[in-house]
Amino acid sequence: MIKLTSKYAAALMLLGAVTGVGIATGTTTAHAKTKTPTTAQIAAARAKMAANEKKVDKAIDKIDISNLSNLNSIYTYGPSATQTVQPYNMYQTYKLKSPLTLTNEFRHKTVTLPKGSVVTGLNDGNGNLQNIDNTTLSIKNQEKVFKKLGNWHYSFAMSKNNSGATQKYMRTTAFSKKSVASFPRLSVKTTKAQYDNAASSLPFISVTADSQLAYHSKGGIYKATRYAKIKKFKRTHATVTYYLNKRLSGVTTKKAKVGKSTQYKLSFKLGHVFQSHDSYNGDAGAYNITVNNGKQPFFLPLNDVAESYISAINGNEYVSTNDKKVSTVFVEGLY
Known part of the structure; x- marks a missing residue:
């Protein structure tokens, strides 16, 4: 059997869905006899895919x-x-009202971000931060976090009740607009x-x-x-x-x-x-x-x-x- 490229196979599968004909892509359908599509049928399927894109x-x-x-x-x-x-996604931005202690996944090391730090993270719905995206912290805070916690994309609030997400960061900057990074x-x-x-x-x-x-x-x-x-x-x-x-x-x-x-x-x-x-x-x-x-x-x-x-x-x-x-x-x- 000829090995199909993913784009070609996708075109054939789409053609099968549109026409109800089972297409030979390595599997067969139970409801229809497998047929080899014509050049015109493949072209039509590809054209339909391009139009949808x-x-x-x-x-x-x-x-x-x-x-x-x-x-x-x-x-x-x-x-x-x-x-x-x-109502909340992981890219919303906040300004800390008080220092926030972070840890890594193993929870045996900690680092504290100072009051006023601007962070990106996931709100638990009760005004607490569940995690922090380390790559969006200020360079100064990043250096502190990576030095203490190691190579982690996200750090985690040490305390569940941390009130870290109670003050949205509302300034329009190169970093954020309407409290979204x-x-x-x-x-x-x-x-x-x-x-x-x-x-x-x-x-x-x-x-x-x-x-x-x-x-x-x-x-x-x-x-x-x-x-x-x-x-x-x-x-x-x-x-x-x-x-x-x-x-x-x-x-x-x-x-x-x-x-x-x-x-x-x-x-x-x-x-x-x-x-x-x-x-x-x-x-x-x-x-x-x-x-x-x-x-x-x-x-x-x-x-x-x-x-x-x-x-x-x-x-x-x-x-x-x-x-x-x-x-x-x-x-x-x-x-």
């Missing part, structure tokens, strides 16, 4: 780029017939991005609480490899533009004269939505959104609410009536 991109492109992190919101737990969107982790988009969980190993960038654009050369190493100060920024509905104090290797920048100083300009804009797949058998996997930066694109894996919205548009997967309604209201509320 364009519909998805057109819908997602309407989102305010400052709301990008909200695409990682998840459903509440419970029966799918009554699911709603969780702008770019907490964008992975470099390479050919590996077509596979599930690629973000865990690929280099990534993040914007820190003290407005540094940090580059991490390995997905599993959370201390910044290098960083540059964001001297000024500009937000529009479609684009976020940063001006760095120095060139930052790994991102696409353009030299710009700002007053008497030379700065390095870069812009981020939402791009193509793509679906990754299992590297073992090619099964369809998670959706991801491309974030364009000149010649160096990045990407962000999406979560289940956004995935429901996308699947409702392209028809690739079943979406319940409740999830279709809830995800549509939520995602289109980010326009």
Whole structure:
């Protein structure tokens, strides 16, 4: 049997779903005799897939780029017939009213962030922080955390009742807008991005609480490899533009004269939505959104609410009536 590429196989599976014909992709259907599709049928299936991808991109492109992190919101737990969107996600930002003691997964080391520190983390719904994203802390706080706790993406509040999420960080900065982190982790988009969980190993960038654009050369190493100060920024509905104090290797920048100083300009804009797949058998996997930066694109894996919205548009997967309604209201509320 000829080994099919994932794109070719996906086209055939779609064709089978549309026509009701069992397609030879390594399995057979019980309800129909397997047939080899014609060139015209394959072309038609591919054209339909391309049209659906364009519909998805057109819908997602309407989102305010400052709301990008909200695409990682998840459903509440419970029966799918009554699911709603969780009111908090892991990329919301807070300013600590009092010192907060953190620990790692083993809970045998601690470090304390001072009052006034700006953090990104998950609210438990009662005003307490469950975890902290170490890669978005100020560089000063990052150095303290990594020195004490070691190489961890997330640290955890030592006390469950810590009141760390009672004061939202409401300033509009290069780091955050409306109490949501702008770019907490964008992975470099390479050919590996077509596979599930690629973000865990690929280099990534993040914007820190003290407005540094940090580059991490390995997905599993959370201390910044290098960083540059964001001297000024500009937000529009479609684009976020940063001006760095120095060139930052790994991102696409353009030299710009700002007053008497030379700065390095870069812009981020939402791009193509793509679906990754299992590297073992090619099964369809998670959706991801491309974030364009000149010649160096990045990407962000999406979560289940956004995935429901996308699947409702392209028809690739079943979406319940409740999830279709809830995800549509939520995602289109980010326009």
